[in-house]
Amino acid sequence: MGLESEGERRLRGAAARGDVRAAEILVGYLEFHGRRAEAASVLQQSMALGVPGLELALAGVLSEIDDHADESERWYRAAIEAGIPGAVNDFGVFLSDRGRTLEAESFLQKAASSEDVLAMANLGKHYFDLGDYRSARFWFGKALAKGHTGIIGFLARAELELGDRKSSSIHIKQALESCAEFALLAHALYLESSTDVDSREIDEAFTRALDDSPEAHFRYANWLKSQGRVDEAIARHKAAISLGEVHSHLNLAIIFDELERPADTERHLRLGMAGGDGESAAALARFLADEGRLDELPGVIREAEHIGHSAQDVEELWKMHNELD
Known part of the structure; x- marks a missing residue:
């Protein structure tokens, strides 16, 4: 603990003298420990010293602090004005997370049209969350074609929702082989929608998927209820809530x-x-x-x-x- 305190003290001193790398390390350390207000203060101090290009980082930190959404938005817009790479995409995600659907879509489309691969994936997720699985499939597919393999699990789910089980099965297999994000949940949902799979296999698949996301607990709970296992469904929903679902x-x-x-x-x-x-x-x-x-x-x-x-x-x-x- 003493070493950490001494290290933090040295980083603060270097950051106060305009050392950009020290400021970056200190901000990362403070964010990791949940000290976001202090991280924002370090970024603002660096900006006051004339360090350029920190608008996007400051916006991101502020977006995680309660009651700072308006200030965060101002810095996202400043980052976009400054032409910082990724700012348009990040602002689109910020808007989407706050339910500002039409604005989010506009910014994500703008970023995606400029060949921002992450924005393509985020636009696909935006449409997926809205239930527009055809548009989600299109943008997930574009992101995958550009090398973003992390969205294969979501692409498989969009295909499953559209009734394209063949394509979904292929992409689920690829997702599982590459340990892609949400691959286990996609597999569990595929099995759940099948007519010839034993319930024990579905149960095991959902259990393996629980580390994927809070949604896995939510979807497992819904399946448990459909099986008449109400007490287990209640417990699983409570677990999902504790994880933010x-x-x-x-x-x-x-x-x-x-x-x-x-x-x-x-x-x-x-x-x-x-x-x-x-x-x-x-x-x-x-x-x-x-x-x-x-x-x-x-x-x-x-x-x-x-x-x-x-x-x-x-x-x-x-x-x-x-x-x-």
């Missing part, structure tokens, strides 16, 4: 509703809404309507609209409210 709140609410546990149903709908899930907010509005708690509806519907839920569904929720009022 906010959509598991809605699925838990559905389970608890079926178990006639209204307090737990409402609790998870509210937690999902608080986590920014518009589907949870919409479901909460309908739950409250069924409960006759009409005075609470306007606030929930406004929150659904605020967090970017479907405009069409929000309109239907207001219509429901007006008819019940």
